[in-house]
Amino acid sequence: MRGSSLGMRLRWNVHVLPVVVPLTVLMAFMAVFVTTPALAEGYPSRPITVVAPAGPGSGWDLTARTVSQVLTETRLVPVAMPVENRAGGGGAVALSHVVQNRKGDPNTLIVFSPPLILIHLNKQTPFSYRDLTPLARLFNDYQIIGVRSDSRYKSLDELMAVLRQNPKGLVVGGASAPGxxxxxxxxxxxxxxxxxxxxxxxxxxxxxxxxxAALLGGSIDIVSTSVGDILGYIEAGSVRALAVTSPERLTDPRLSNVPTLKELGINATFEVWRGIFGPPGMPEEARTYMSNALAKMVQTPEWKEMLRRFNWHPGYLPGDQFKAYLDGQEKLMGNLLKEMGLLK
Structure with a gap:
C-alpha cells in the first residue's frame, strides 16, 4: 500500500507541475522519493562473492565456505554467498584482484590470514591489509612442532640443543613458503x-x-604445521607433538598433553588468525551491514559448532580492533623476518 500511495502522489505531482519545468528537474525530483529509499533498504539484493586466495581444500577455502554456510543458513545474510577460488602467489593474486578490480564493490568479500602481511613485507605484492576494509577477525588457529613417533628426540629442548650446536644439523619442513x-x-x-x-x-x-609424507619417510626431521594438518597423524600415533604455539594448552583430548612453548621456557606464541575483509572503498552501508552480520554470526550455535569441529579457537575482533591488531602483527613479523635475513 505504501508503494501504491507513493505512486499516486507522484502522478498527482506530475499532473500539476507547470509545463515549463525541465524534464531533468522532474527526474531528479522523482529520484529523491523513489531511488534513494530503494538503495537504503535493498542491501544486500545480489549474491555476495567470498574470495578464497587458494584452491579448494585449503585453509582459506574452508574458512570462506564455512562463513558463507553459516551466514546464509542462519539468514543473517539473505542472499547467496558463492565462494570464488583465486590461487597464486601465496594470496597475492587474489589480493591484487580485489584491490584493483573490486574497488567500492559492496558484493565482494575476501578471507585472509597472516600471509596477507607477509607477502607485502616480502615485496611479493605492493598491496597490504591497508588496501582492504577490515570487517572482523573470526578465529585463531595454532601451530604444532613435531617429530616422527620413533624419533630419538623426545622433547623440544633436545631439538633446540642440537640446533644451537649446529643450526644445519636438522631439517625442518612446512607446508608454507620460506618466510x-x-x-x-x-x-x-x-x-x-x-x-x-x-x-x-x-x-x-x-x-x-x-x-x-616427507616426515614419515625421513626426508625431514621436524615438522612445523597447523594443528588441523597434523592432528590425524598425532591421533594415529605416527607423529609425536613436542609443542603447540597457543598461549594455553589446547582442550582437545588428543592434544591436552602437548605443552605450550611458554611451558617449555620459550616466551612466544604464534597465532594463525583468520579474518574477513571488504574491498577498498566498500560503501559504508555494506560495511556496517556485514560487520553487524559477522558480529551476530560468531554468537550462533552453528558457528560455535564449526569452531569445535575444526579445532578453531574463538578470536573475534570487530573491524577497528582488527586493524589495530594487524598493525601490531606487521611490526612483530617484520622484526622477525629482519633477524632471519629474509626481508628483501
Missing amino acids: SMDHLSFMMAAQQSGVDVRNVLYISFPGGSELN
Missing part, C-alpha cells in the same frame, strides 16, 4: 632458544599430505 607461517612459527621458537635461525634448513612442501 611464511610454518617457517616463522618454528623460527620464532628457535630464535627464543638461542638458535642461529639464519642457518636453519627449511624445506617447503606444496601441501599437508606431501609434508607429512
